[in-house]
Structure formats: C-alpha cells, structure tokens
Amino acid sequence: MELLNKTISRIEKIDYSLSNRTQKRLDNLTKPQGSLGRLEELAKQVVEITRKDKPELKDKVIFTFAADHGVTEEGISAYPKEVTAQMVYNFIRGGAGINVLARQAGAKVVVADLGVAEQIQKSKFKNQNFIDKKIGLGTKNFAKGPAMTKQEAIRSIESGMEIFLAEFEKGIDIAGIGEMGIGNTASASAISAVITDKPVKELTGRGTGIDDKTHSRKIEIIEKAIALNKPQAKDAIDVLAKVGGFEIGGLAGVVLAAASKRVPVVMDGFISTCAALLAYVIEPKVKDYLIASHCSVEKGHKAILEYLGLKPILDLSLRLGEGTGAALAMPVIEAGVKILTEMATFQDAGVSESI
Amino acid sequence: MELLNKTISRIEKIDYSLSNRTQKRLDNLTKPQGSLGRLEELAKQVVEITRKDKPELKDKVIFTFAADHGVTEEGISAYPKEVTAQMVYNFIRGGAGINVLARQAGAKVVVADLGVAEQIQKSKFKNQNFIDKKIGLGTKNFAKGPAMTKQEAIRSIESGMEIFLAEFEKGIDIAGIGEMGIGNTASASAISAVITDKPVKELTGRGTGIDDKTHSRKIEIIEKAIALNKPQAKDAIDVLAKVGGFEIGGLAGVVLAAASKRVPVVMDGFISTCAALLAYVIEPKVKDYLIASHCSVEKGHKAILEYLGLKPILDLSLRLGEGTGAALAMPVIEAGVKILTEMATFQDAGVSESI
Numbered sequence: 001m002e003l004l005n006k007t008i009s010r011i012e013k014i015d016y017s018l019s020n021r022t023q024k025r026l027d028n029l030t031k032p033q034g035s036l037g038r039l040e041e042l043a044k045q046v047v048e049i050t051r052k053d054k055p056e057l058k059d060k061v062i063f064t065f066a067a068d069h070g071v072t073e074e075g076i077s078a079y080p081k082e083v084t085a086q087m088v089y090n091f092i093r094g095g096a097g098i099n100v101l102a103r104q105a106g107a108k109v110v111v112a113d114l115g116v117a118e119q120i121q122k123s124k125f126k127n128q129n130f131i132d133k134k135i136g137l138g139t140k141n142f143a144k145g146p147a148m149t150k151q152e153a154i155r156s157i158e159s160g161m162e163i164f165l166a167e168f169e170k171g172i173d174i175a176g177i178g179e180m181g182i183g184n185t186a187s188a189s190a191i192s193a194v195i196t197d198k199p200v201k202e203l204t205g206r207g208t209g210i211d212d213k214t215h216s217r218k219i220e221i222i223e224k225a226i227a228l229n230k231p232q233a234k235d236a237i238d239v240l241a242k243v244g245g246f247e248i249g250g251l252a253g254v255v256l257a258a259a260s261k262r263v264p265v266v267m268d269g270f271i272s273t274c275a276a277l278l279a280y281v282i283e284p285k286v287k288d289y290l291i292a293s294h295c296s297v298e299k300g301h302k303a304i305l306e307y308l309g310l311k312p313i314l315d316l317s318l319r320l321g322e323g324t325g326a327a328l329a330m331p332v333i334e335a336g337v338k339i340l341t342e343m344a345t346f347q348d349a350g351v352s353e354s355i
Numbered sequence: 356m357e358l359l360n361k362t363i364s365r366i367e368k369i370d371y372s373l374s375n376r377t378q379k380r381l382d383n384l385t386k387p388q389g390s391l392g393r394l395e396e397l398a399k400q401v402v403e404i405t406r407k408d409k410p411e412l413k414d415k416v417i418f419t420f421a422a423d424h425g426v427t428e429e430g431i432s433a434y435p436k437e438v439t440a441q442m443v444y445n446f447i448r449g450g451a452g453i454n455v456l457a458r459q460a461g462a463k464v465v466v467a468d469l470g471v472a473e474q475i476q477k478s479k480f481k482n483q484n485f486i487d488k489k490i491g492l493g494t495k496n497f498a499k500g501p502a503m504t505k506q507e508a509i510r511s512i513e514s515g516m517e518i519f520l521a522e523f524e525k526g527i528d529i530a531g532i533g534e535m536g537i538g539n540t541a542s543a544s545a546i547s548a549v550i551t552d553k554p555v556k557e558l559t560g561r562g563t564g565i566d567d568k569t570h571s572r573k574i575e576i577i578e579k580a581i582a583l584n585k586p587q588a589k590d591a592i593d594v595l596a597k598v599g600g601f602e603i604g605g606l607a608g609v610v611l612a613a614a615s616k617r618v619p620v621v622m623d624g625f626i627s628t629c630a631a632l633l634a635y636v637i638e639p640k641v642k643d644y645l646i647a648s649h650c651s652v653e654k655g656h657k658a659i660l661e662y663l664g665l666k667p668i669l670d671l672s673l674r675l676g677e678g679t680g681a682a683l684a685m686p687v688i689e690a691g692v693k694i695l696t697e698m699a700t701f702q703d704a705g706v707s708e709s710i
Contacts, residue, residue: 030445031452032433032563036679037652037672078387078709086706090385095699097386103697104690208387209709297392315670316687317392324391331686332671335459342458344450351441354433354564 010260014288042336060107062176067115067246068138069183076218101327115246133159153241160253178323188274190243203300236281251275266326270298293329365615369643397691415462417531422470422601423493424538456682470601488514508596515608533678543629545598558655591636606630621681625653648684
C-alpha cells in the first residue's frame with residue numbers, strides 16, 4: 001500500500017496555463033488556424049502533461065499484461081483459457097498482432113505475466129522484455145465469490161507501478177497499455193457496470209466472438225456476480241478485488257505511475273480503458289494524462305470513454321486488445337507533436353497571413 | 356491525348372478472386388477472426404490492387420501539386436493568392452505540414468507546379484523533388500468564362516501522369532495525393548456539384564476559414580459559374596476545363612496513371628478527392644484503387660466520399676490539404692499489410708483455435 005499511496009500523492013493537476021501559449025504557437029505555423037484539428041489538440045495535451053514546450057515522443061513503450069480469469073469455468077469465452085499462456089509465448093516470440101504493430105510504430109512491447117494460470121517457461125527465451133510478476137494462477141471465479149483478496153488487488157496495482165517505474169528509468173516518453181486474458185471482457189463489463197452504474201447488458205459484448213446463447217449467459221453471470229459480491233463503486237480496490245483481474249489491476253498501476261511521472265498514457269480497447277477507469281476512481285487527476293486510441297467494437301468501451309469524457313483518435317472496428325490500438329495511435333500523437341515542433345512559422349517561411 | 360488514352364486503356368479491373376485467399380490467411384493468424392477490422396480490409400485491398408500475396412508498402416510517395424485560381428479575384432478566400440507560391444517555397448524548404456507528416460510516415464513528397472501564378476525560382480534550391488510542369492499562370496476566373504481550354508485540361512492530366520510515371524520508374528508502392536492552391540475549394544465545390552448533381556450549397560464549406568458573408572458570396576459565384584459555363588457532368592475533361600484547376604487535373608492524372616500501374620492511391624481532403632472523382636468519371640475502374648485517408652471538415656468531402664462509396668480511415672477534423680491526411684493514413688495502411696505478412700499463424704505459434 002506504501003507504493004500505491006506514494007504514487008498517488010505525486011500525481012499533479014495538469015498545468016493548463018501552457019495551453020494558451022501552445023495554441024499561439026500552433027496558430028503561427030504556416031497553415032490556416034486550427035486546420036490540423038485533433039493533431040493540434042493532441043500536441044497541446046502532450047505539452048500540458050510533460051510541461052515541455054517542445055516535447056519529444058521518441059521512447060514509446062507498450063505494456064501488455066496477461067492474466068487468467070476463474071470465471072472462464074462458466075464457459076463464456078470463445079477460446080479455451082490455455083490461449084492466455086499460448087499468446088504470452090507468441091508475444092515473447094514477436095508473432096502477435098501487438099508485436100507487428102509496435103514494430104511499425106517504433107514502440108517497445110513490455111510483456112508481463114500478472115497471473116497466468118500456468119508457469120511461463122521464460123528460460124526458453126532470451127527476450128528481455130518479459131517480466132514475471134505473477135500474483136496467482138489466475139483469479140477465482142467471481143460468479144462464486146471475490147476474484148481475489150484485497151491484498152492481491154493492491155499487489156496487482158503496485159506490480160504494474162513497479163514495472164512502469166523500472167521502464168521509466170530506461171526512458172519512456174509515452175506509454176501504451178494493452179492486455180491478454182481469456183475471459184477478461186467479462187471482468188471489464190462487471191467493473192464498468194459497477195463504476196458507471198449502467199446495466200450490465202449495455203456494457204457486455206461478444207468478446208472474441210461468442211454466439212447469442214453464450215452472450216446471454218455471460219450477461220446473467222456478470223449480473224449474478226455483482227449481486228453476490230456487492231463491489232463498492234467508489235472503492236476501486238474493492239471493485240478490482242471482487243470482479244477484476246490481475247492484469248487489469250496491473251494496468252491501473254501503470255496509469256497511476258505514468259501520471260505520477262507526467263507521461264501520457266494511450267489506452268487500447270475495452271479492458272485497458274477499464275483499467276484506466278479504476279485508476280481514475282482512485283485518483284481523478286489521471287484523466288488528463290489519458291489518450292483514447294480508438295473506439296472498439298466491444299460496446300462497453302464506448303460507454304466508458306463517454307463516462308471519462310474522452311474522444312478516441314481512431315475508429316477502425318478493432319477488437320483485439322493486446323495494446324494494438326495504442327500502437328496504431330502513437331504515430332498520430334507523435335505527428336501532432338512534430339507539427340508543433342517542426343513546422344515553419346509564417347515569419348520563417350515568408351508566407352502571408354490571413355486577410 | 357495519346358498518353359491519356361494509352362493510360363486509361365491499361366487500367367484493369369481488380370482481381371477479386373484474391374480476396375478469399377487473403378481472408379483465409381487473415382483468419383489463420385493468431386487473433387480472433389476479423390478482430391483487426393479495417394486493417395484487415397485495407398490489407399485485402401492492397402493485395403487485390405497489387406496482385407501480390409505479400410505486398411510491401413516501402414516506397415511511399417505523396418504528390419503535392421500547386422496551382423492558382425483566377426476565381427480568387429472574386430474575393431472568396433481567407434488568404435491572398437500569393438500564398439500559393441509562398442507555400443510552394445515552404446514545401447521545397449521542408450517547413451510545411453505535409454513535409455513534417457511525410458517525414459513521420461517515411462514518405463517522399465514530390466512537389467509540382469502545375470500552374471502557379473508566378474515563376475518559382477527553383478534554381479535557389481537543390482531540392483530534387485520539385486517539378487516544373489506549369490501550364491499557365493493560374494486559371495482564368497471561371498465566374499466569367501471557362502477556367503482553361505480543353506487542351507490545357509488534357510495537358511494538366513497528362514502532366515500529372517508524366518510526373519507519376521517518372522516517379523514510378525524510381526519505385527512507388529503506394530501513392531498519396533494532395534494540393535495547394537488558394538481558391539481551389541471553390542473549384543472543387545463546382546466540380547463536385549456538377550458531377551454528383553447536388554446543390555452547390557451542400558458542397559461548399561469555409562475553405563481556409565472565411566466568414567458568413569464571404570461564404571454566401573462563394574456559393575453564389577459557384578452557382579453562377581456553373582450556369583454560365585454549363586459543364587457536362589459525364590465529360591470530366593469538359594468539367595475540368597470549365598470550372599477546374601491545373602493542380603486538380605494533374606492529380607486526376609496521377610490517379611489514372613497509378614491505377615494503370617496497380618499502385619494504391621491515398622486521397623487527402625476535399626480537393627484531392629475531387630481530382631479522384633474526375634479520374635473516376637474518366638474511367639470508373641479507378642475506384643477500387645482509391646483509399647480515403649480521412650473525412651475533412653469541408654462538407655463537400657463527405658458528399659464525394661459517399662458518392663464514390665469510400666469509407667475514410669481517419670476522422671481528425673483536418674482541413675489543411677497538401678496531402679497531410681494521406682501522410683497520416685499511410686502508416687495505418689502499411690500496418691494492415693504487415694499484419695497480413697508478419698503475424699504468426701495458429702499453427703506457427705501453437706495457439707489453440709476458437710472452441
């Protein structure tokens with residue numbers, strides 16, 4: 001709890017006084033005022049977060065956390081739970097979607113096991129980007145009781161913080177968050193239903209692709225789990241412990257630690273945005289450090305983004321997770337920053353201004 | 356007319372038989388089927404266009420064509436017409452928005468003067484990416500008669516083809532189109548009103564930022580120009596000659612030449628999409644070679660995209676032009692292709708498939 005409290009206490013309010021000065025600079029660049037739309041907004045947000053007039057987004061790191069979910073024993077997923085571990089190996093080998101898209105974006109992928117249900121044989125690989133922070137062999141089935149203890153919930157958040165802070169020492173200009181965990185859309189639906197106070201039905205999608213019957217059962221099980229465990233909406237650690245997941249807690253920890261270091265955080269899809277939502281409940285100031293990369297096909301995602309008041313950059317009908325949306329959005333955010341730092345002004349270029 | 360006819364005759368219908376095979380390959384990658392949404396669609400389109408199973412989008416070239424418009428003497432622009440030439444110098448020096456975003460995307464910018472109203476002192480620069488294909492010192496004021504002769508219209512299209520074909524010799528995997536020309540949104544509104552048969556009012560926006568009064572006058576002048584010149588909707592060269600611009604003709608030429616060489620073309624905003632619309636009227640087969648990068652704030656843009664049945668990749672409230680949207684979308688398209696060519700299959704990775 002010490003790291004958690006220390007980190008939260010270090011999160012500062014964004015300095016909006018920088019916004020006007022940045023807008024003036026943007027308006028003096030050789031383009032009609034405001035004509036680069038969202039790119040200009042993103043540039044301003046990065047200046048406000050980093051408090052640098054000319055920020056650079058060179059070191060990009062995507063945190064892809066994996067864990068298993070006891071609720072999969074209810075048979076509500078399209079894939080067997082073994083896939084979580086199999087995909088971790090795929091991440092380490094570099095063959096997954098996030099690896100391809102991170103390479104394209106020039107981002108590093110940090111893969112961490114927060115609670116996969118089997119031991120990852122990391123000795124088989126030379127990959128330095130895999131971190132073992134296993135809290136347990138998957139959560140318990142939250143349809144029958146709490147997913148984890150309160151201590152485990154705190155440990156998952158603090159583990160995410162530790163992973164972020166270790167990477168921060170090596171250099172991070174912008175962080176992305178993503179996940180892998182068969183069954184974790186069920187956990188995300190439960191968490192977001194509790195926090196936003198919207199019906200489970202409105203927040204529960206098809207995950208990796210389940211049929212109508214399984215979808216109905218998934219909704220029922222989540223409703224039952226909430227009624228049984230009674231998570232307290234204002235206590236994020238209680239919500240995480242009762243219906244969360246280890247990787248979700250870990251990513252909430254990354255968000256809090258990144259905000260404490262004034263690093264922008266790019267969220268991926270439904271589950272990672274749900275982790276950011278937990279971080280927001282813990283410390284509402286994190287909101288201004290968040291950037292929504294895309295709007296997922298999972299309908300709960302849109303609901304959380306609206307709840308947080310965040311506008312996604314991309315709308316590409318993605319529903320993969322892993323951090324893939326964050327990898328796609330990072331170059332767009334960087335483009336916005338480069339507009340601010342590399343474009344010529346009207347004076348530099350000898351271009352006449354508006355009549 | 357010879358180059359134009361030869362190029363058109365070489366444009367082939369897309370081979371859709373490749374689509375199923377590509378989808379099968381996409382479905383066998385370690386991700387839930389269809390979970391990368393538009394990225395998968397883009398990958399398929401690039402395979403169909405290039406007829407390569409494993410295409411590469413290494414060489415990216417953005418064609419930014421500039422020209423002046425006689426209609427600016429009606430006072431319907433927010434910037435003085437001198438800005439066209441000033442911005443060409445800015446492009447050559449590398450200080451404009453398109454230069455910054457193209458660098459970020461790893462794309463080359465080919466700047467060409469198709470009809471700027473003053474001589475560009477290219478001897479001052481060592482830049483090899485500037486091409487002089489000046490057809491005239493700006494078009495004539497189409498509020499008073501045709502913008503150019505039919506011969507000039509053909510010459511502008513063929514000039515664009517020549518520029519593309521010279522670059523193609525050096526290597527192009529994907530082309531982007533963009534423009535600069537004070538007054539050219541008026542020309543784009545006129546062209547799209549004639550071709551789509553929609554009211555001018557619905558297709559005319561604020562350009563680089565004009566007030567209500569100027570906006571009303573702009574609409575009136577375009578309506579008057581159409582009534583006076585009577586462009587024939589089915590004859591793209593007639594439309595281009597009567598209410599078009601040299602850079603718009605040039606970009607239509609790039610689209611036709613790119614399609615003839617099976618190179619995907621990424622359109623930027625309202626004006627470059629309007630150039631693609633002219634190319635489409637000349638040869639409807641080009642449609643399948645087109646990729647819409649974004650949906651601009653200029654309302655005519657949305658109307659043409661709908662007319663062509665194209666779905667934009669980004670929605671970032673851009674309205675700059677120059678090819679900036681194309682530069683932002685190219686990495687996303689490349690990401691889609693890399694998903695297809697670099698991701699591991701279920702077999703490769705030993706990952707279990709859907710239950």
